[in-house]
Amino acid sequence: MRGAALVATLALLPPLIGFHPYYVYVLSTAFLFATLATAWNLLAYGGQISFGHAAFFGLGAYGAALTSLAGVSPWAAIAAGGAVAVAGALLIGAAAARLGGAALALATLAYAELWRGIAQNWTAVSGGGAGLVGIPPLPTLAAVPLDLTRGHTGSYYVSLAVLAAALGVFGLMTRSRLGLALRAVREAADRAALLGIRPITWKLASFALSALLTGLAGGLYVHMVRVVEPDLVFGRFFSIVPLVMAMFGGLHSVLGPTLAALGLHLFSELLLHPVAPALHQLPYAVALIVVILYLPGGLASLAKAPRD
């Protein structure tokens, strides 16, 4: 507990002690990715592997952008984005209820591609391939000193708060009925059913919760970058990143994906990007290959007492 308090305090510091705005920005994107990885891991907790989380990220992003552009406050718009992502998740979750394993993974992959295509072609709503611009920034909070809620610093604290919330949700989930049902379903769905667990209910619940967090992160993201394009938010990158980070950090573990996200993103942005900008996806590719071939349990399996 004291350790957690220490980490939380340390995490609050960077913008206060004069980190360069670029580093503050890189850290806030790292938090965003860690949120995505945690959300992805929530779906994987029930044994469902997604190769298409960009669908939920993009739906959240477009939902929030359109609501915000219609004049609604950005906070409400982000919530609306989350709701849109949940609707999208229930759609694919219900359709793919009979699928598991690799077939479900492929279906989610196709689902993300489908939404990218729709966003590219439904010009009247989505702005087509060019996307939407002019999305307002996150509002400042009246109660807090201006410097802490504006610009990169503001984004930093919001991303950190969202990550903390995602980790909290994940931690609570593992201890709740939902977590118990998902563990049982992922180990043996037919046996779970004989104990009164209806697999589809809990699978859909984890789809919805995972998409909610992912969609909220998407909504937050568009208010940070203030544009939204199909190839950006529905692109493969946002499917790959949470998958790699969660697998590298360790499926089903609470903190592994966050540590992996911070490590991989900071390495990619701070060390690799300056020397070889074209290779910024390379660490993710290598991490995924290495973890599958050499470390199937991810980083978490290296910790002494692996817990489910």
Added chain:
Amino acid sequence: MLDVRSVSVAFGGLRALRSVEVAIADREIVGLLGPNGSGKTTLFNVVSGLVRPAAGEVWFGGVRITGLAPWKIARLGIGRTFQIARPFPRMSVFDNVLAGVTFGARPASRRIDRAREVDRLLATVGLAEKASARASTLSLGETKRLELAIALSTRPTLLLLDELASGLSPKGREEVIRFYARLRERGLTIFAIEHSLAVLNEVSDRVLLLDQGAVVAEGPPRAVFASRELRAAYLGDE
């Protein structure tokens, strides 16, 4: 309580069950006997909802449960064990039992202490010390006892027990017989596949004999064990 009405099951060309009729009264303990492949487990699979019968109906407590999903049947109060125990291998012993306690049939009182209930069940089968062990680390005997605790965890009123006593030492069998007695005291209705006359004679009110998917004899254990049908079923037609 349980009413199986002319249930038939076919796997491709194989007729696994042929117009099987079974009626079990409240608090009765009925044994099910039959050679390998005669369809005993298949009958359990039909009752618990894993196999859909080609024809016939299953009624439980006045409700028609044919074609209901397994999770619904479980919540109505039917619990079962598997011939080869199938706990969730990577979950703790405690969680294995907690799942059924949490999601099974509705408890009598609304506010129950689920952890206490799990502890009580684990004590019943003698696994209290193993609560935090992973199920996959248990010995064969312990796994079998965990299987029982899981079957009891959903608060069933009807238990389907698939070869509890098979493969046990004489001492283990004694234990199983005592266990049946305790379940009877609790007022459970039991449908049990067993092969041993010693066990069936001790615990069951009557016995059904299944041969090639059909019920061919029925009655008190001794009578069925002495019957011509039993010899025919096990030794082939003579």
Added chain:
Amino acid sequence: MPLSTLMQTLVSGVMLGCLYAFVALGFAMILGISHSLNLAHGEIVTLGGYIGYGLWAGSGLHPLLLIPVAAAALLPLAFLWHWMLDRLPAPRALPSLALTFGWALLLQALMRVLWPGPHRLISSPSLGASTRFGWVTLNHGRAVVALAALGAIGALWLAVTRTRWGRAIRATGLDRDAAALAGINVYAATRITLVLAMALSGAAGVLLATTHYVYPTAGVELTLLAIVLTIWAGVGRLLTVLLAGLLLGIAESLTVAISGPAWREPVIACLLLASLLARPPVD
């Protein structure tokens, strides 16, 4: 749609379909022999296309002569794949999917570094010409590609159905353990299949690059196409892959003729989703 346009569309669709079937072969073969899904398949084909382009731009030789070279250049991947697949725990479908997703990314990054800038096309004058037959105009390049694809599929079909090795490969794909018990060297059968699959993918890449632009992420869509065709054909069936390819080629040509090229990609994604729901290829 006037009849002449319809005819032209159908002919284009048939030629496109032959190419698609050829592109899908490597994916279908690897799935058939090892029950693993190669998400890097499209990237491998694209890499073959780039290698063909590089050789063509450097040597000026006729593109068709470069096919064997590009095919040979991809052989190391066959051994790499064999080694990796052997390491995966069974069932391999899901881990192979994640692993090859990583390789797809890696190959994309590699191609982005090696061939930066504009998209590449092998534009040989002899292949660019076309001839008119009544209502229908036949582009030489596309016709040659279709014929080459047909020839390769036919040869592969003969090899698999008529030779001892082919029977070993089929038996291994159907039931690895039973094949091993029957004295078949399943290890060698797997390796031969992977070698053939990679070589065919390289060849398909060169043919593709003579009619379609190649770019680092061109493979994404090719992989999706290959999965769709494999689902339609059923795992382990070569000739039906050709039929599925023709069907998809014609469907795509009609889609493009009716609603323009913009909806191509979402339609393919939709087809994949629908095919998966109707008939999942694995577990």
